Amino acid sequence: MFRIATNPDDLIKVFIVRGIVFLEEQNVPYAIExxxxxxxxxxxxxxxxxxPFAAGRIRFIEDFAKLERIAVRKDFRGKSYGHQIVDFMLDIAKSRGYKKFTLHAQAHLRSFYEQHGFHVCGELFKEANIDHFPMQREE
Known part of the structure; x- marks a missing residue:
């Protein structure tokens, strides 16, 4: 169900999901996405x-992994796929030895990420004209 995108076809599918969710649904400008x-x-x-129904990306930055661009298409929401992809991404980062994780959570998803052990670590800010909280988790 979830896997690391390893070829051009996989990447196209990742970008399709992100385009549907971020560009179309949330009106995020292409230059930002x-x-x-x-x-x-x-x-x-x-x-x-x-x-393709979900996508995300991980950036490995020095001593932490940053989870980004997590998206689930509307027709697939409410089926715990969001929780599953976050767990999958955390497992990948942990398997590479990371113990500190960060992300920028859209404000309405704060409690969702708190369920995964993340906590707010800074002030509310705007990104792509959407309210976000910086969040982190440490093992």
Whole structure:
């Protein structure tokens, strides 16, 4: 169901999911959604029977892993796939020896990430005109 995107077809599917969720649903500008970290990040794809439904990426930065661009398509929400992809991403980072994790959570998803052991570590800020909280977790 979830895997690391390892080939061009996987990456296309990742970007399709992100385009649907961030560009279309949330009106995030393309120039903000796609950035200079795309080539160096580890991309995650969620797929059922060939249908891409979730995506995320991890950036490994010095002593912490940053979870980013976590998205689940609307028709697949409410089925715990969001929790599953976050757990999958954390497991990948842990398997590489990381014990500190960060992310920028959209404000309405704060409690979702708190369920995964994250806590707010800074002030509310705007990113792509959407309220976010910086959050972190340490093992």
């Amino acid at each position: 796609m950035d200079d970290y795309e080539n160096s990040a580890t991309h995650i794809l969620g797929e059922i029977d060939g249908e």
